[in-house]
Amino acid sequence: MTAPLDGLAVNPAVPTDLLLRLLGPEYESVWHALAALRASFPEEVTAAIVRHPHRRVRRALARNPFVDPEVRGLLVDDPDWFVRLCLAGRPDRTRPVRPLPDWVIDRMLTTYDNECLQELVFSRQIPYRVQRTYCRHPLASVRQMATHTWTLLSAGERTALLKDPHPEVRASAERMQETDDAEAMERRLGPLPVPHHHGTALILVNYRLSRTIVDWLLSDPHPDNPWVLAHNYSTPPDVVAGLVTHADPKVRLELARRSDLAPELVRALARDDAPQVRTAISLRPGLSEDERAAIDYTVDADENFGPYEHHAHPAPDPAASAVYARSRHPLLRRRAAQDPALPAALVALLARDDDPGVRMLLAHNHPAPPPELLLRSYLEHRGKARDLLIEHPRFPVAGLGPRFADADAAGERRLAVLDPGLAPATADRLTRDPNTTVRAGAARHPHLPHERLLALLADEELGEHAAANPALPVTVMRGLLRQ
Incomplete structure (x- = not known):
């Protein structure tokens, strides 16, 4: 019965008391589905997961990519180090990550160890606007983190860090200031020839180079040296030419x-x-x-267009986006299409763009794309992020059943089971579709005839999906737990 119970664990219509029962030790096999795959929980269930005695349950919630980050954040002070590490890490690398709440991030910055903080820094869960406040944080260790964003800091912020009351912050700021000092970088590299390894590569690529080092790079036969010189911001104009x-x-x-x-x-x-x-x-x-x-x-037409994690980057310049949106160059219009603050008039303009990349990027990245654009982009999309389009709250689901139930492509027939008005007979027929995803979606549809729904509970493949159907009677749900 594990498969039907997994479906029951994510069924949005399951009563609170049954969800609490699924957290009991006799249903251990269902814990992951319940804590890691549901998009929402009743408050009582959330509290039970957060204080659950088994860290597997709490760890599953920490890595849940569907639930509101505020709910995940309730684990910020979990007594188990591994649960905290999971919370600090990216929940799911196949989906765009959402930022953690500010209060959770601050708690992590001020209480977590270095290994957890490393996970947090690379998880992209910290908004860019929060990172820009590090230099004014009351805790010295956080102000020290600000020095690692040296190029983003204003002159006043750099000066303040160089005069910081804490010696470690000052020392870190001084080291970062030296990145623009060619003589200091030459001392750090040591005598020539410079050994080629990760540490020296970081300096050669990103820090100001002295003429001595530039001339050595030109004479040294290492194949990466020309690229290093092409990239480094301080390479002299004659070498660039x-x-x-x-x-x-x-x-x-x-x-x-x-x-x-x-x-x-x-x-x-x-x-x-x-x-x-x-x-x-x-x-x-x-x-x-x-x-x-x-x-x-x-213009690359085969790019894997998808959503951009806007919170982790500086906000686009509205004036630049407006210029890009009206450009004749499709790649500049693609840049504009990624701006989530693009005004409605430009959204309407780009929604009619003749470049599919522009349309798909707009559909993925704007909070209010035209519904017809979402549908068109799904039909045209063949990339990894295609399925994310149908999760958008503006995706037009009404009327999809009659339009796509008999389509040749499985990806289009899948749209039919999104239709809230799908005919019961059509839902029944689609549970026998040749495509696995279509069959699963039909088994979850609330208009599936009662007899067929109950019969599918015993189906080896579709039992889990039938148990996730919100139309499943509560009496049947309770019966599944007694078996």
């Missing part, structure tokens, strides 16, 4: 991305043999629409 004709297109592509590229180098790379180099040049700020159009750029 000399790399424009480098044989490796990856080096020239990195040059094309430099913000300080001289106009004559921009013109040269606009005629580059490699299409990816020309495309990068075509996206540079400052070019006119005619100048962009004159470049033979390419």
Whole structure:
């Protein structure tokens, strides 16, 4: 009976008392489904999970990607280190992560050990706006974390950290200030030749280089050196100019991305043999629409378009987004389409765009895309994030049954079972569909005829989905727990 009970654990219509019973030791096999896969819990059930004696239950809630992060955050002070580690880590790498509440993040920053904090930092659960407050945090260890975002800090914030009352904060700030000091970086690298390993690569790629180090990179035969020079912000203009004709297109592509590229180098790379180099040049700020159009750029139509974790990044510039949205360059319009604050008029404009990438990015990233755009994007989408579109609250589900129940493609027939008005006979028929996902969706549909629903509870494949059907009578639910 494990499969039907797993379905019951996620059934949105299950009474509170039955969910509490499923947390008992006799239903241990169902704990994961209940705590990790439900999207919401009655308050009494949430409290029972948070204080459950077995850490497996609490760990499952900590990694639940469907539940509100505020609920996950209730575990912030869990007595078990591993549960706290799971909360700090990304819940699910196949779905966009949502930010943890501010109060949870602050509690973590002030009480968690380094290993948990490392998980938190790389989990993308901290909003960018919260990261920008680190330099003013009352705890020295958090202010020290601010020094690692040195390039994002204002001059006043840097000065304050350099004068911080705590010696470790000051020392960290001084080390970060040295990243823009070529002589200090030369001392840190040590005598030439510099050994090639991760530590030296970090310095060579990101920190200001002295002319001595630049000349050594030019003379050293290591294959990564030209790319390092193309990338490093401090590479002298004469060296940058000399790399424009480098044989490796990856080096020239990195040059094309430099913000300080001289106009004559921009013109040269606009005629580059490699299409990816020309495309990068075509996206540079400052070019006119005619100048962009004159470049033979390419547009990737097979990109895996999906949602962007906006909270983890600075907010887009509204003025830039407005310009991009009206650009003739589809890749700039794609940038605009990712802006969740794009005004309604520009949303309407991009929803009719002739580039599928623009339309799909808008559907995935704007909080209020036109419903018809969501449906069109789902029908056109073949990427990993396709199924996320049908989870959007604006996805138009009414009338999908008659329209798609007999479609040739399984992905379209799946739409039929989203229709709240699906005919019972059609739901019954689709439980016998050749496609597994369609059959499962039909078994969960509340219009599935009662007799068929009860019969499917004993089905080896569809029993779990039938038990998740919100139309399942409560008496039957209780009976499943007694078996």
